Every structure is written in C-alpha cells, then in structure tokens.
Amino acid sequence: MSSDGGFNLREATKARLIQDMIKSVNTPNGLKVLVLNAESTKIISAACRMFDIIEEGVTLVEPIYNSRQPLDKLEAIYFLTPTDESIEQFCKDFSNPSKPQYAAAHLFFTRPISNDQLAKIKASPALKYVKSLKEINLDFIGYEGAAFHLDMPQAFHNLFSPDSSHSADEQHLIADRIVTMCATLKEYPVIRYQAGKDGAAAGLSHNLARLVSDKLDRLMRGSEEFNNSVNPNTRSTLIIVDRSIDPIAPLLHEFTxxxxxxxxxxxxxxxxxxxxxxxxxxxxxxxxxxxxxxxxxxxxxHMHxxxxxxxxxxxxxxxxxxxxxxxxxxxxxxxxxxxxxxxxxxxxxxxxxxxxxxxxxxxxxxxxxxxxxKHLADIAGLEQDMATGEDSEGKPVKNIISGLPRLLTLPEAELPLDDKLRLLMLYIISQEGIKDADRKRLMELAHIPPVHQSAIANLRFLGVTLMKGTKAKKTQKMKEKKKSKQRTDAPPYELSRYVPALKVLGQEALENTLDTKDYPYLKEDAAAEKSASSAPNNYRTSTQPKWANKDKRKTTATSAGGNRLFLFVAGGATFSELRSVYELSEKFKREVIIGTTSLLSPTEFVENLRQLKRLDLVEGEL
Known part of the structure; x- marks a missing residue:
C-alpha cells in the first residue's frame, strides 16, 4: 500500500506529528527543543527520522527523565503520555522560578489527560510557563503502512490470566489508544466484535467494543475538530477480536x-x-x-x-x-x-x-x-497437516500422530524445547483435545519438564479443549469452521497451506458475508452498512518438489470499492496476520488495516502462555 503511493498509516502518523504538533509551535527565534518520555519516544521514532524533526526547527531532543542542562532561551515542545510520573517531572522542570528548564513549554499529550493531572499542573509554578496545551490523541505505534500496535506486550497476561487483577484497567487503556488511532485518521467506525468465547477472557471483545464506542461517542461530543472531520457517509468498519480467535497461527513455522x-x-x-x-x-x-x-x-x-x-x-x-x-x-x-x-x-x-x-x-x-x-521441512509439513486437517493434496489426514513421535524424540540440539511444545500444542488443538494418558505419554516422549508443561495447560484460557470428550457437542461446528478457513486464497506453497482465521474473517467482511451471530454489530442500526460483494474461489493443481513447493490450490483475484476495514486483535497479532491484510488489500482494492496490542513471535507466544498460570495450579483441571 505504501509502495504504490496509496494510503500509508505510518506516513499519516508522521504527518500528524509534524503538522499538528511540531509545525504548529512558533517560537521567537524559530528554534525548539523536543522533550519526550519513553512511550512517546517510541511513537515518534516509528514515524519520523531525526532529519524530519530537525528540518522543522527542532535543535535538540531530550528524554524528560534525564538530567538536562537548563536552556532558558529556548522554548520546548513536550510530547508526553499523560502518566502521573511524566506530569510530575514536567512540573519539576519549572519548580525553581529562578532557574526554569526552558523559556516556555508547549504541552502535547498522546491521549486525554485526567482532571487530577490537569489540576496538578494548574497548581504548580510550571503553569505560567505553559503557552499551549493540547491532547493530540496519538497514542499508538504506526508500525507499517497498514499496521499499528499499542506497545502493550503485557496485555496478553492481563487479559487472559485468571489471576490478573488488571484486566479492566487494561481494557480501558486499550480502548483509549484505539480511539486515538480513530482520531488520527478521522474515523468514526461501525463496530463489530467476536462473540462470546470460553476461557478467562469470555466476552473480552464485546467489552472492548463497548468501551471503544463509548469513548468515541464522548470524543464526538467533546471535540468539535473531530466531529467536523468525520464524514458520516464514508464510515469505516472496525472489527475487534482477541487472540482466542486463532491459537494456531502463532504456533506455526512461517516461511514468508x-x-x-x-x-x-x-x-x-x-x-x-x-x-x-x-x-x-x-x-x-x-x-x-x-x-x-x-x-x-x-x-x-511478504515473499516466500x-x-x-x-x-x-x-x-x-x-x-x-x-x-x-x-x-x-x-x-x-x-x-x-x-x-x-x-x-x-x-x-x-x-x-x-x-x-x-x-x-x-x-x-x-x-x-x-x-x-x-532444525528439520523444518519435516516439522512444517506435519504442522500444516495438523492445522488444516488435510495433506498437501487436500485429502483428509487420517493417522496424524504417526509422524509425531520421531520428531519429539530428536535431541534438543536438533529440535529445541519450544519447537516440541509448538508441535504438541498444535496436535492437541487439531484433535480438539486428547486423553490424559496420551498427553502424559507424549510429554515423557518429548522430555518436557513439568515447569514448561504449563504452556500447554494454559491453552485452556484461550478456549482450547485439552481433554478429549469434554466439549464433544462443539466438535462438528469446529470442524466446519476449520474447513471454511481454507476457502480463502491460501499462500501458494505446500508448507504454507494454513490460512489465518483473521484473513478469513477479513475476506468475509469485505464480501459482506461475515456471520452476524459470530461477529455481531455493536449497534443494530449499523447492520445495514454496505460492503463488497463476494467472489467465487477457483482451484488448480501443481506438481513441484517439497519445501519450496507451491500448494495445489490457488484462487483468482477480485476487486471491489469501499471504505476502510480495521481488524484489531487484543492479546497480540502474528506476522502472518500482518501479511494477510496486505493480501486482502491487494485482492479487494480496499484499505485494510490491522491493529493489535503487540506483535507476537512464536517464541513470545509460547512464553506468554507459560506465564499465564503455574502448572501446579492448573494440572488438576486438565
């Protein structure tokens, strides 16, 4: 999207920072100091090069928590996240009237400042140095042309751990930051969400959708600038899901x-x-x-x-x-x-x-x-068979466990512990649970230490069935969903057959076929929103050698016009899911943007699962 001159989220973020913040400040000598805290440093670093900032008269960039020389002849732009610590440090910069840190201060906050924080500034000596104060509403990382994240790797634990006491606060912060993305892009989207899911985070997507909607409505009422910038005839769609939508994608070896x-x-x-x-x-x-x-x-x-x-x-x-x-x-x-x-x-x-x-x-x-x-040709082939339930020719895999023992018994030097855990988790997910005796036998075969078995046990908090037979009533529906996932155009390689659920969701949303029971509209009056029409899938076969083999199935591209589609994943998104939104944009000629709390590598996903809850607290519940 960025290479062809189309919309680029990172460039839009940069333009907002330059135009609405840095260029909006006029100083007597034309020179400015830019003061940042850790969070705002990441935001501006992702969007701007140092050259971009210097070109607008910024002579110095300083971290707010560092010891700094007073520059009482220069005015400073403070770009801060409104935390109690950053507010306190700002006030401290001007606590000595005879030796202020700068000649004046222009305050820009990444998201709304609380009344208590504003009162603290008003009550401090710093107030007389404040020439301007603005909530710029830009509290996300513009990671790529079609991707943003909130720099919240802790969100997975806070949202999914049954022991977390921070889930409610985390959801409010996530919603606040999503709203700043909407404000930056002047979007007041129609909101849909992932319907109820079993596990520690049941109803999470619905709660987030409601919070985002409430905060957007508040912004519409309170900000004339935002209200006037939104075009009600070109409303985008925001679909909020969480990591439980697809526990398979973060475990697979990807070869793009x-x-x-x-x-x-x-x-x-x-x-x-x-x-x-x-x-x-x-x-x-x-x-x-x-x-x-x-x-x-x-x-x-995104190339293979x-x-x-x-x-x-x-x-x-x-x-x-x-x-x-x-x-x-x-x-x-x-x-x-x-x-x-x-x-x-x-x-x-x-x-x-x-x-x-x-x-x-x-x-x-x-x-x-x-x-x-790491024998990834063999491992990835088995992973794809388990994830899709089919072999490379599209035939059902009947004895999927036959290839597992040989790989699990490889020495750790050839197949590390986390890769064995990934295989075991994929097997359990693909079988919709296994017998307890089989689980123990596989753990022993792979030499998985008890402390690491928690990663597998904690899949239950993403709604994964661990024990065979405990959720048999859902088996047929889950099988049907697994088959439907493969109807979108799969990556054309034998070891890349699995299609992330998020891509299937995105395609169905663009075709206007997304199930309203699984992904309801938050507000009933939004259900009439227009979208793209559906397109048929075509398949053809291919015969090439294995690891760089193209898959036997391929689909034709379609195109359609329409408004932006935002897909937000709470709890982390994978790089395969990032790639998917670019593929959807190319196919449908639509702007599709993915957002998430953080980006997940397979190693990070396994470690996040391992930390959700200690094994000794859950092993009796498997």
Whole structure:
C-alpha cells in the first residue's frame, strides 16, 4: 500500500506529528527543543527520522527523565503520555522560578489527560510557563503502512490470566489508544466484535467494543475538530477480536521473509545485528532497523523465502548491470548468494545500497541455515497437516500422530524445547483435545519438564479443549469452521497451506458475508452498512518438489470499492496476520488495516502462555 503511493498509516502518523504538533509551535527565534518520555519516544521514532524533526526547527531532543542542562532561551515542545510520573517531572522542570528548564513549554499529550493531572499542573509554578496545551490523541505505534500496535506486550497476561487483577484497567487503556488511532485518521467506525468465547477472557471483545464506542461517542461530543472531520457517509468498519480467535497461527513455522526472520533469527525490537567481512578480511558488526525505510525490506517482507533469495540475486544482477561497477565483475552474472557476496566486495563506491543487499543476503542465508538444521521441512509439513486437517493434496489426514513421535524424540540440539511444545500444542488443538494418558505419554516422549508443561495447560484460557470428550457437542461446528478457513486464497506453497482465521474473517467482511451471530454489530442500526460483494474461489493443481513447493490450490483475484476495514486483535497479532491484510488489500482494492496490542513471535507466544498460570495450579483441571 505504501509502495504504490496509496494510503500509508505510518506516513499519516508522521504527518500528524509534524503538522499538528511540531509545525504548529512558533517560537521567537524559530528554534525548539523536543522533550519526550519513553512511550512517546517510541511513537515518534516509528514515524519520523531525526532529519524530519530537525528540518522543522527542532535543535535538540531530550528524554524528560534525564538530567538536562537548563536552556532558558529556548522554548520546548513536550510530547508526553499523560502518566502521573511524566506530569510530575514536567512540573519539576519549572519548580525553581529562578532557574526554569526552558523559556516556555508547549504541552502535547498522546491521549486525554485526567482532571487530577490537569489540576496538578494548574497548581504548580510550571503553569505560567505553559503557552499551549493540547491532547493530540496519538497514542499508538504506526508500525507499517497498514499496521499499528499499542506497545502493550503485557496485555496478553492481563487479559487472559485468571489471576490478573488488571484486566479492566487494561481494557480501558486499550480502548483509549484505539480511539486515538480513530482520531488520527478521522474515523468514526461501525463496530463489530467476536462473540462470546470460553476461557478467562469470555466476552473480552464485546467489552472492548463497548468501551471503544463509548469513548468515541464522548470524543464526538467533546471535540468539535473531530466531529467536523468525520464524514458520516464514508464510515469505516472496525472489527475487534482477541487472540482466542486463532491459537494456531502463532504456533506455526512461517516461511514468508518477515515472519521467518522474527521466528528464527535474534531480532530485538525490530533490530537485527550481523557481521560483515571487509576487504582486508576483518569483521564488523552492524545493527539495522527492519522497517519500511529500507525499500528492499518493504518489497521482500511478504515473499516466500524461496522467492526472496531469487529476487535478491536477480535484482543485484540488475543493479550491477545498470551501474558502471558492472565492469568490476567482468559483466558476469552472479548465480547464488556466495557469488553475490564476493562481487559486492569489489564495489565499495556503492556502499549504501550494497549494505542493504548485504543485510538481506545475510538474513536469508541465516534463515536457510536454521531451516536445514532444525528439520523444518519435516516439522512444517506435519504442522500444516495438523492445522488444516488435510495433506498437501487436500485429502483428509487420517493417522496424524504417526509422524509425531520421531520428531519429539530428536535431541534438543536438533529440535529445541519450544519447537516440541509448538508441535504438541498444535496436535492437541487439531484433535480438539486428547486423553490424559496420551498427553502424559507424549510429554515423557518429548522430555518436557513439568515447569514448561504449563504452556500447554494454559491453552485452556484461550478456549482450547485439552481433554478429549469434554466439549464433544462443539466438535462438528469446529470442524466446519476449520474447513471454511481454507476457502480463502491460501499462500501458494505446500508448507504454507494454513490460512489465518483473521484473513478469513477479513475476506468475509469485505464480501459482506461475515456471520452476524459470530461477529455481531455493536449497534443494530449499523447492520445495514454496505460492503463488497463476494467472489467465487477457483482451484488448480501443481506438481513441484517439497519445501519450496507451491500448494495445489490457488484462487483468482477480485476487486471491489469501499471504505476502510480495521481488524484489531487484543492479546497480540502474528506476522502472518500482518501479511494477510496486505493480501486482502491487494485482492479487494480496499484499505485494510490491522491493529493489535503487540506483535507476537512464536517464541513470545509460547512464553506468554507459560506465564499465564503455574502448572501446579492448573494440572488438576486438565
């Protein structure tokens, strides 16, 4: 969506920060200081480069909690989340009238400030330095062109743990932040939600939908600016679901580039470190941010790893051909990643672009190394069979457990503990529960220590049936839903057959076929909202070798016009789900945006499950 000049959420966030905050402040000398707390730093860093800020007269960016030199000749823009700590620190900056931190302060809050916090500012010496105060309503991370998150990794525990005492507060904060996204995009959406679900978070999506609606209505009544900016004839749709909608997607090994990197490589806060070899043979460690600022990343992120490697090589050859540096390689094309790496060392004058190619060579090579070392071709094949209930030819899998024991008995050096847990959880989910004796036998076979078995036991808090027969009355409905999930256009690879439930939901919403019983409208008068018409699925077969095999099924694309569709997942979203919204946007020519409390890698999902409740407190309830 961003590469073709269409709508880009990250760019919209940047425009709001620059236009409505930084450029709106005029100072006598044209210079400004920008003061941030930890939360607002993440918001602005995701949307803006330092160059973007400096260009608007910001000479210095300072963290509010750091010790700072007084700059009483400069005015400061404070961009803060309205926490008690940040308000207290702001007041402290101007507590000494003879030595104020800055000449004046322009306050911008990411979300509404409470009456108590406002009263604290009014009662402090800082008040006389405040030239302006505005609730800018921008309290989310514009992660990508079609994705945002709320930077709330703790939400999974607070929402799903039966021991959590913070669920209500967490839901209010989530709703507040969703509303700031709506305010930023000038949206007053029709709201739908995931109907009741068993588990600790039963009714969660409904509660969130109600809170968002109430807070949006309050904003409409209280903000003339927002009220005037909303077009009632082009209302978008916001569908709120929670992580229980699909416990399978976070467990599967994904082989599209972005998802694979976040699963298999050591990525921390979207930063990746790697070593490069200089011409003199010495090594150098580099750290890069994986973001849309890298045009190669934006192009590659949703490609299958097989396509990724071919694309890098082909485009590198084109780059060499189009530049005079091609003479250094005698006009010879490279045919693999090693030859490409060698050729790059002969072209130091193209360092910036070559660094980007070097990064993606390194990451793709590392991904394939881990793929081979961890037997992922075999593991992923079994995962897909369990997740879909079908083999690669679309036939029902009858004896799915036959391939499991061999993988579970592999030494941990070849198949780590978390990968065994992922396999076991997928098996239990696919069988809609297993017998207690079978569960214990599989745990022993895989050598899963009791402390780690809590990850499996805690699936029950996402509504997963753990013990065979406990929810037999739902079996037929669950089987029907599993089959319906595969009717949307699946990724065209044998090891990528599973379609995330969120993608199916999104497609049905765009086709105007989404079940109103499973996903009711919050308000009855919204049920007449128009959407896209449905399109048929077509299938054809394919015959290729296994790991990079294209799947035997493929569908045709359709297009339709319409308003924006927002899909929000409380409790975390996967990178496969992020990819899905781009695929839906491309197919239906609609703006589809995904939001979530945080982004989930499989490792994080397993750890989150492990921490929901201690095993000794739940093992008697399995």
């Amino acid at each position: 580039y972005q998802a694979m990197i976040h699963d298999l490589l050591p990525v921390d806060s979207d930063k990746f470190s790697y070593e490069t070899t200089k011409n003199d043979g010495s090594t150098n460690t580099k750290q890069v941010l994986l973001s849309e600022l890298d045009p190669l990343w934006e192009t590659l992120r 790893i097989a396509e990724t490697m071919n694309w890098i090589i082909d485009n590198f050859n084109s780059f060499v051909k189009d530049n005079k540096a091609s003479k250094l390689t005698s006009g010879k094309k490279v045919s693999n990643l090693k030859e490409m790496s060698d050729a790059m060392k002969a072209m130091p004058q193209y360092k910036e672009m070559l660094d980007k190619y070097s990064l993606h060579i390194n990451m793709s090579q590392q991904c394939m190394t881990v793929f081979n070392e």
